[in-house]
Amino acid sequence: MVNIFRWLKLILLVILTFSVVSACRSHSVQVAPSPVAADCHMIQHALGKTCVPNQPQRVIALSVPTLGDALALGVKPSASIVYFDNPPPYLAGHLESIEILGKEEQPNIEKILVLKPDLIIGIKHSTEAIYNQLSQIAPTVVDDWEGYPSWQDHFNFVAEVLGKTEEAxxxxxxxxxxxxxxxxxxxxxxxxxxxxxxxxxxxxxxxxxxxxxxxxxxxxxxxxxxxxxxxxxxxxxxxxxxxxxxxxxxxxxxxxxxxxxxxxxxxxxxxxxxxxxxxxxxxxxxxxxxxxxxxxxxxxxxxxxxxxxxxxxxxxxxxx
Known part of the structure; x- marks a missing residue:
């Protein structure tokens, strides 16, 4: 009789172990990828890694080269900084509906917050000091701009960020x-x-x-x-x-x-x-x-x- 009880206990232990393992496997299978991860792609940039939206609708450009790059790729930023009083002819026709955030390295953070961007693109020397603030507002990527000799590399960077490599x-x-x-x-x-x-x-x-x-x-x-x-x-x-x-x-x-x-x-x-x-x-x-x-x-x-x-x-x- 004692042996029968021992066998019953052993059988119950095996059944319980199998049930726990099955439950764990079942839970593992049910874990789905984050909806955010499915709608963005990872970009390595000068200040880290950021998952940026695949189809951003409200882009902010924090340099004039970035602004021109986006426009050349068919993306019209919601806002940008500028470094001129009178827009050059090549940009004048594009600026009518673009919010100006200030000049040079002084973007208006309050305006950026109000605009509710879903992507911010900047360059390191002018964005690094405010990167943490910007990152709390929207995904922010920063290029290691090395002056105008790097203009072509910066364009390719913007194209990658915007998912526009074919257009580039x-x-x-x-x-x-x-x-x-x-x-x-x-x-x-x-x-x-x-x-x-x-x-x-x-x-x-x-x-x-x-x-x-x-x-x-x-x-x-x-x-x-x-x-x-x-x-x-x-x-x-x-x-x-x-x-x-x-x-x-x-x-x-x-x-x-x-x-x-x-x-x-x-x-x-x-x-x-x-x-x-x-x-x-x-x-x-x-x-x-x-x-x-x-x-x-x-x-x-x-x-x-x-x-x-x-x-x-x-x-x-x-x-x-």
Missing amino acids: KQVWANYHQRIDSLKTALGNRLQDLEISFVHICCGTIDIDLKNSFNGSILADVGVRRPPAQAVSIAGGITLLSEERLMDIDGDILFVATAGEESTQKLAALKQKPLWKNLRAVQHDRVYPVNYPTWRGGNPLAADAVIDDLFKYLVNGAQPI
């Missing part, structure tokens, strides 16, 4: 097609042109080098640059003193100014003997271009720069 391929195809068209239009003149660029802004005179935004476009076209500009440095831009004005000597000189102060400084430069010795000045081949366009750092601005190159190098527009 078409944007680059259009860019290279326009570059090739410009090369064809210039023909043999490419070998004879030395193109210089100088911009005057904010109390300084600067030259954009080979790896700057506009410098990379000129390099893709295949035109020569003055020796002082045919180099690459971190940031792609260097200060120019009035004593070194011959560093902007070239067959053609593009000049960009920003604001009344810059315009006055350019007028003063024109009175300098060194300015009058520049080849482009002597041959009346100094051309005005829009400052925020030639420093735009995005495909829309690049398209506008190529328009200027067609305008002045191919179609023979009048100089200043």
Whole structure:
């Protein structure tokens, strides 16, 4: 009889163990992935990893290059910061329904909160200090922007964040097609042109080098640059003193100014003997271009720069 009781206890223990294991397995099978995880994709960025929505509806861009990138990909941000008083022509038609959050590195956090974004895209140097605040409002990704030499990498980053990598391929195809068209239009003149660029802004005179935004476009076209500009440095831009004005000597000189102060400084430069010795000045081949366009750092601005190159190098527009 004792043996029978022992066997019954053993059988009950086995049944109980099997039931617990089955229940656990059943519970495991019923666990479903989070709805949030199913609707977002993970992005590795300068300040960590963030799961961003696959189809964001209310995007905030915290730099002008980011704004232009999104627009080029067919996404219109709800809001952006700017760094200009008057929008450049390439952006003017897009800004009507975009909320301006302030200038440079001072986005209005209260406005961002009210807008209820579902995605915020920024660049490290201007976003890092407020990243934690922004992350509490919406998924926030930050690119390790290294100045205008990284404009193409930043565009590809924005395309990945927005899930628009196929659209990005078409944007680059259009860019290279326009570059090739410009090369064809210039023909043999490419070998004879030395193109210089100088911009005057904010109390300084600067030259954009080979790896700057506009410098990379000129390099893709295949035109020569003055020796002082045919180099690459971190940031792609260097200060120019009035004593070194011959560093902007070239067959053609593009000049960009920003604001009344810059315009006055350019007028003063024109009175300098060194300015009058520049080849482009002597041959009346100094051309005005829009400052925020030639420093735009995005495909829309690049398209506008190529328009200027067609305008002045191919179609023979009048100089200043």
